[in-house]
Amino acid sequence: MELRFFDDPVLFLDVAADHLAEQPVVSTVVSGVANRIAAEAAEGIAWPEGVPRWFAVVGDGEDIVGAAMRTAPFGxxxxxxxxxxxxxxRLLARTLVERDEPMTAANGALPAVQVFCEEMAAHSGGTVRVGQHTRLFELGDLVEPEPVEGRLRPANLDELDLVLSWYDAFMADADEQAGRAPGESPHESLDREAMTRRIEGGRIFVWEDTSGEPVHVTAASQPSYGVSRIGPVFTPREHRGRGIASTAVAQVSKLLRDSGEQACLFTDQANPTSNKIYEALGYRRVVDMANLRVE
Structure with a gap:
């Protein structure tokens, strides 16, 4: 079995294209991130200094059986x-240890990420702990919820600070609802330039109430192999309980579907409310994933 690393996302996508396209919903994070990094590099946007970056494929000759990446700019x-x-x-973990790149955290599909982290733990004498269990869903037949007063629209640049604050509040709120300590789930915090690009790309939507006040945000990634990933989905506490999140996600899902894209999203398995909401909209389970730590 052969393991190949790539620094260039374009070369990685050339080699891994067939493998990623075979299950485009499952591969959405890797293919989406690789495409985004390639597009940003073409625009002259520099990679953050000090943040490691690689993509990898593993297989028997030309038969690729797995892919991975290290691109997360956080934690x-x-x-x-x-x-x-x-x-x-196991080969991936052993190779990283051999090249003096031991890792203390990994995310991804089970059971592969569990095996990877256990191999890392065996090298360091540590133990593996679950930081967060997630579940990947894809949209089946959309079931539209009861209508809610207000309307969905793309966010505008005047709302940049508001949307940035909602992105940060999203993860803090997710930890609280799941009973995790504040900051337990490390995540990317977008800067103003990155958020500006996403708003200008037309993939961030807000729900405004009848007075014109924005009260919710739902985002969607750029499509990769025809699949777009919805998230984050956030409603400030004072506006919850009115069905805004369900309606916004349903409408964004419909926009994606009508444009020929397949919609998917991740949920936190420790939050039964969000899992129930998305399943009620017609989202169906694809694969369980986990954010694991080696301690």
């Missing part, structure tokens, strides 16, 4: 693994 820079055989996950 201890965790890796992300797509489904792969246990042998491939």
């Amino acid at each position: 201890s820079y965790p890796a992300f693994l797509l489904p792969m055989p246990e042998e491939a996950a």
Whole structure:
């Protein structure tokens, strides 16, 4: 079994295209991030100094059986693994140790990420702990909820600070609802330039109430292999309980579907409310994932 690393996302996508396209919903994070980094590099946007970056494929000759990446610009820079055989996950972990790149966190599909982290723990004498269990859903037949007063519209640049604050509040709120300590789930915090690009790209939507006040945000990633990922989805506490999130996600899902894209999203398994909401809209389970730590 052979393991190949790539620094250039374009070369990685050239090699891994067929593998990623075979299950485009499952591969959405890896293919989406690789495409975004490639597009930003073409625009002259520099990679953050000190943040490691690689993409990898593992397989038997030309038969690729798994892919992974290390591009997260937060925490201890965790890796992300797509489904792969246990042998491939162990090979990836051992190779990283051999090149003096031991890792203390990884995210991705189970059981591959569990095997990867256990191999890392065996090297360091540590233990593996679950930071967060997530679940990937894809949209089946959309079930539209009861209508809510107000309307969905693209966010505008005048709302940049508001949307930035909602992005930060999203993860803090997710930790609180799941009973985790504040900051337990490390995540990317967008700067003003990155948020500006996303708003200008027309993939961030707000729900405004009948007075014109924005009261909710739902975002969607740029499509990769025809799949777009919805999230974050956030409603400030004082506006909850009115069905805004369900209606906004349903309308964004419909926009994506009508443009020929397949919609998917992740949920926190520790938050039964969000899982129930999305399943009621017609989202169906695809694969379970986890954010694991080696301590």
